[in-house]
Amino acid sequence: MRIQDGNDPNSVGEGMDRHLARYHELKDSGEMPGLSLPEPGNRVPASSAADGKLRDEIIVQLCEGVADERRVQRFREAWTKTVEIVSANRSGICERFPYDEFWSHSLACGLAAHALSKQLGRGNAEEAFLCGFFYRVGALALSCAFPFEYAELMELRSLSELDELKSVERDLFGMDHVETSHAILVDLRMPDLLCATIGELAGQADGGRSELAYLVLNAEKIAGVCLLDESRGDEEWSAIMEMRRELGLERAEFAELGDAVVRKWWEYGDILKIHTRAVTTFLELDDTGITERSLLGLSKINAMSEYGSPLTVLIVDDDPTARVILKQQLVKVGYRVLTANDGADALSCALQHSPDVVIADWMMPEMDGLDLCRALRRYEAGRLLFFVLLTGRGEDEGIIEAFEAGVDDFFVKPTHQDVLIARMTAAKRVLNLRRQIEEDHRQLKQQLCRMAELAREAKDAAVTDSLTLLPNRRYATRRLSEEWSYSERTGLPVSIVMIDVDRFKMVNDTHGHDVGDVVLQRVAEVLREATRSGEVVCRFGGEEFIVICRATTREDVLLCAERLRSAVERFVTEGLAVSEKITVSAGVATRDETTGNVDALVRAADQAVYKAKELGRNQVCA
Template sequence: MPSNSGSPPDDIFACGLLARIGVLGLASVYPEAYSDIIATSSQDIAAREKETFGIDHNELSEAMMLDFCVPRALAEPTRYHEDPIQSGFEQQSRPHNIMTLLHLAYRLSEAAVREDGRITTKASVINAICTQLKLPEGRIDIIFNEALDDWRDWAETFQLSTDKVQNYKNLDFEPGEPSKPHNESVTPRVERLSAAIVSDAEVFDLLSGKLNQLGLQAVHCEKASAAIQLAMNRQANVFFISEKNTQFIDMLRGAKEFDANYIFFVLAKTDTALEAKAYLAGADDVITDDILVTHLKARLKPAMRMLNRYERWRNDQTELRRIAKELSLSHRQQQLLALTDQLTELPNRRAAMEALDQAWNGSIRAQTPCSLLILDIDHFKDINDHYGHNVGDEVLRAVAAILKKNVRREDTIARIGGEEFLLISPHMPMRDGLIAGERLRKQLEKARIDAGGKIICITMSIGMAIREETMRHGEDFMISADKALYAAKNAGRNRIALSTDGQIRMFKNDQ
């Protein structure tokens, strides 16, 4: 860690951990929209984020860090760690040094997260960043290798593969500027290219012979449809199109399958007007059919780099979509857990209050009746004290199952705390609510609950209310039902008490 970063190492480490939290935030809140952005944006994802959400992941990271009480002096440099040029920080200032340090970590981290262990940054760029940070020559090797050792320890804990990650001197940097000496006479890996030539027989013979010398077999296509078929089947990724087939470039670029392919436009002789037309149509490069083999070999290098980058980008998009889906699923699971009573698997109090608000508002809008019942197991404390809490839990689960089995599909039955349950019955008038409540009371009274080999018998007191015009909101509804429950308990338990028009009436049918 360079001493001139201006902040304690632990602070910088925390910034590194939080630097990409905005990506997780956007993917969690907008999983589907964010997946679409990843699928359709090859480079400037931040711009698409800004257009879609009004904020990009770097801005959101900064906002979240400030919300986490991270000092602005640390949060602001973190915002610009991907694109330092946008920061406007003064050279060698404290914010600039923090940002540059995070930028270096951001670029080198590719080696740990990519499956092939490669880094798409040129070695010269890494060296320039190290110079800005005034790192002594060779110091980056030590820092990277120490971090790599730590990463391998963590990776072992999380069962992640680190086989592809190399020590700094052995890193595979962006082609063209390696971090270690390479033999320039090494033949480029053209064997990974698959060529198709859209031309007449004469041009095909000229080019295919030269490609053969480079170990590259070419397929002859007389029609664009044949070339598109090759692209769809991923049987070719480099296409040579002769000047007699200029219109094919538009056709090919119009096909989605050609996003991941490289197009050479082949001229009989140099013609600047045709070159311009070809580039406008979507060609990646323009050559003449008499090109030397050595020159063709050199022109294939950019094709290889572009195709490799596209492949990396596509793999990254696939991985990001997978992560976004996992985050979306995790978010939905957390929402479900937050609304579920873990013991009985019924909706919990929070979910019950949301359901009550919906039923209340729906009843007012449609001017339909709504019944509310609070059900409380009688003498439940005695069960816990006498048999233990494990038996008490079994009783609660059994009661929940009985209640769930004996209510309507449109009803909500929830556990709202301890031995209390809440039944919300939309569109249910008073008489039907009393009948339903009495049916539940009898079902529970005759139940014989097997809890750990012990047969437990229970009764239940029920307080019922119906929505009345004098009630102002759902809380009044709950208060009315709670008063009725209190009255049922005081009247001897194992009965229904109805609260209506400010009066309490008792109901119990022992037949």
């Protein structure tokens, strides 16, 4: 890094433009912009149609009431860039920079500016949003451009104290982070008013702030609450109350505004995959600034899990009206809600998002609520969740069967709000207990494993694979050299089969590692059942298995490999919640006088697997 050789404004043009010149100097030397910017004309599409739709929904909401089409269009363009910038800069190279928290704060600040603009009728709300959102983006850029220096700065000050770093930044980098924000926004050709506002905030002039700049400064105080931890003192709340009086807002109005910002923060955070968390509320502030703080009203407490973030509920019902009603009943008391309209949809959604509670209609076409429950309970992610079945009044015939299938509770439809909340509170209690027990079990298991491990380590033989319970690679290697010597001594042949699960990476990517693990367990089970005496199957690595066949000729090992391959094809997919068929490719090798050693034998089998994959998978090659 080069340190600028002086802060004399005359050396690089006058006053306000100094930092722009500095920015271009750093850009020419490759140090700026630091963060990844979208290339002009190179649009990153939303990762899915649903994602794109949700993001469009944000545009509609933020531009609500804007009649001028050009304004909406301008915002749409800026918004597209915004989404790209966020997704390209979720993490960075500066070790101490809190990237997640940074975006979280940006989003809160944008939303607060938007809400203030609407409430006070000052400025254009959608522009206020952008100003709030991008006010501090320069800090992120500087942290990426000068990771080591910035890491040291972050030791000194937290995100909410960035203003105090400005002069040090100017000393170190020749520009502070707000100036950097301004330069980057100009460089990105963001809307003029946005650039001008951040430019104004970058300047030192205190008098005569524009409306937007005024909104941003106040919005940041509100957003500060989103980052505030409980240990922070009362003086910050006093400052916020002071601001409320200055803005001329009633207590109730202000509390409502603050809590609405927090709700949007959660909602948009989910859509944009920006981290948010449960926060202290505005609702209970009193005028002296001394507060009786609560979590977003009393009822909100209901929605919080032990870990402080709201519980996630997945609603599954083929009746759209019921979905909408139940969703709103839960959202209004602070739950995060996902919805699915059938069992299969729900299963994949649950495996992806791991909800805390699933509320499913019993009667659904195809996969009904009970089938869904049974399927979920097979997976790690579904074992602990609280499963509720929705049922009509007086329909409790299959109730015993349902509890046996792993259902935790019943809600009778239509569900009354108070009853729903009461039962969700009970659900939360059960969930916490269940997690506690699970944690105890985990620790106990860990201790047991540790002891078993110690015992085995003593004998230098940890030979079982913990996932599939098959002998592991260490065992396979030892066994192979024993069989090799046996073959040498007796002159009997020895063969091996290498087996590799087809397209396993895709299964993992599509359904997650939980599902991947279950697939491996199923394959192991089927292989174990299909092997005969004289054949030993071991897990060799990732999705690779080896079968060692004593006294087996080249012809016989081909038959053995085919028997295993076809068993997998026929039996593995059964009982798994994956749509694609699980198959394996197998390669065989037999020891003969040309095979130098065990490694060469394994290599030959590996090459045969490779050939089987090349020829289209799900087959045996020699």
